[in-house]
Amino acid sequence: MFGWIVLGLVVLVVLYAIATYNGLVAGKNQVLAGWKQIDVQLKRRYDLIPNLVEVAKDYMGYEQETLQKVIAARNTAMAATTPAAAGAAEAQLSGALGKFFALAESYPDLKANDNVRTLMEELTSTENKIAFARQHYNDSAMTQNNRIEQFPSNIVARMGGFGPHEYFEVPETEKAPVKVDLR
Amino acid sequence: MTDAGQGGGSGPWGDRSAAAAADPEATVFAPMPSRATAATGIASTDFIGAAARNRRNTWVLVSVMIAIGAVLGYLLGATIQAGEGDPRFNPFASGLGFGFALFMIAVSLIWTLIAMRFGARIVLSLSGAKEVSQEEAPQLHNVVEEMAIAAGLPKPKVAIIETDALNAFATGMSTDKAAVAVTRGLLATLNREELQAVVGHEMGHVLNLDMRYGTAVGVYVGLIALVADGILRTMRFASLGRSRSSSGKGNGLQAILMIILLVFAIIAPIAAKFVQMAISRQREYLADATSVKLTRNSVAMISALEKLGASTVPFDKANRATQHLFIVNPFRDFSAKASALMSTHPPLAERIERLRNLKG
Helix, strand or coil: CHHHHHHHHHHHHHHHHHHHHHHHHHHHHHHHHHHHHHHHHHHHHHHHHHHHHHHHHCCCHHHHHHHHHHHHHHHHHHHCCCHHHHHHHHHHHHHHHHHHHHHHCCCHHHHHCHHHHHHHHHHHHHHHHHHHHHHHHHHHHHHHHHHHHCCCHHHHHHHHCCCCCCCCCCCHHHHCCCCCCCC | CCCCCCCCCCCCCCCHHHHHCCCCCCCCCCCCHHHHHHHHHHCCCCHHHHHHHHHHHHHHHHHHHHHHHHHHHHHHHHHHHHCCCCCCCCCCCCHHHHHHHHHHHHHHHHHHHHHHHHHHHHHHHHCCEEECCCCCCHHHHHHHHHHHHHHCCCCCEEEEECCCCCCEEEECCCHHHCEEEEEHHHHHHCCHHHHHHHHHHHHHHHHCCHHHHHHHHHHHHHHHHHHHHHHHHHHHHHHHHHHHHHHCCCCHHHHHHHHHHHHHHHHHHHHHHHHHHHHHHHHHHHHHHHHHHHHCCHHHHHHHHHHHHHCCCCCCCCCCCCHHHECCCCCHHHHHCCCCCCCCCCCHHHHHHHHHHHHC
16 A cells, blocks of 8 residues: 555656656747747848838938948848857947937938838837847746746756756847937 | 856847947937836736636636536436436436436537637638738738737737727637737727737737637537527426326426426526626736736737727627627627626726736
């Protein structure tokens, strides 16, 4: 009788360990997929920017500098190899784009252009998708980290060699509201 | 044992210190400036707990539904068996009663499976929603995709209902076969952020698998109503003919069972309906909260709900079978007294109030 109880308990523990291990693997894959999603959206943005700048050139004759800054920031961001450089370049690109969007407001012809409207919508959407992809990455990283740290799943996580995931921190500069300088 | 930061340091955005070193003079584009401030308030709200509670409640309520159906079946079987006049008959162990109860459970399970297989398609065609391509509605497609990314779900199908009324719904029995439909009027009236909030609400329904539970519950409500209706019709005839003939046998047991059955047949469908509406209302609150969790923007959800509430355009394509799916009740006369037990939706004022409290 006692033997059966012990056996039952062992079976329960093993089943729990298997289920938890599988859950941890699924969680890890979700976090990694979330990270990839950010990459996908960044590439989309690189592809859209030259088109937008090309269309805007005709209208924004006086703002060549802004357009060049956007393109330069885009090229730097694409070429960045180290994480630190990429982080800085992406922040630059977001800044340059923001300035461009703000300036575009003061060109009624530009805003009325169908191509520009479409591209602006696509870029706005891409900016949002980048933000939401990061948000989802952080949410799934938090869920996974909770499982890794909380008892009793932390025991399985330790045995399976699951490490905590780093959060995606929003750069301080990006938290500030848009600064519009209309000269 | 731990290898810290799987992918954390090697991504496209690098770490915080590097980004902070960027030109501080640069004008910064923030797609949603309100998000950063809203997020701090969101952290204090227990969404995951609310979702888990909601799922548990739903299972309890579905169990109650199955129990109501099974008891109804048992009573019917027992009453029929009592009428056979077997002296060894025990009202608490009626073979026919158990048979009928099992039959009710089996039928509702099969019915549920069918509804889950074809439910989404039926709902889309019932409401007159037409699927649109990326080219036809680029912004709507973008917003749906954004919300799908935020929820970590595959992008659902996108459909538009051709009406000036303001409404939206989601359908789909699983997260990878979902569809989101909005009305033409909604697209024209709401701004981008408000549209995002509404789509976020619908994505919340998809994320929480509300359609699956809703369909399952709807099936039980329908079945219970059907059986109860059948019993009441049968008894109206039976009571006239049989009371005289069975009085000779002195079968009081059947008479008692008949009365219980009668009472139950009247109460059961009403109780089932109450349960269904209670579930539906809870799910609206949860979907509102999920939307804010996805967009980190409760202001847009509140203003969207206010615009939806202010609209007076009637929704001609709504019907009773699909009313519980929509973001706001398509039957306006009904939502006026929406605190009533029989409403599918909580009052808008109450929903807005809860959203305001989320920010706190």
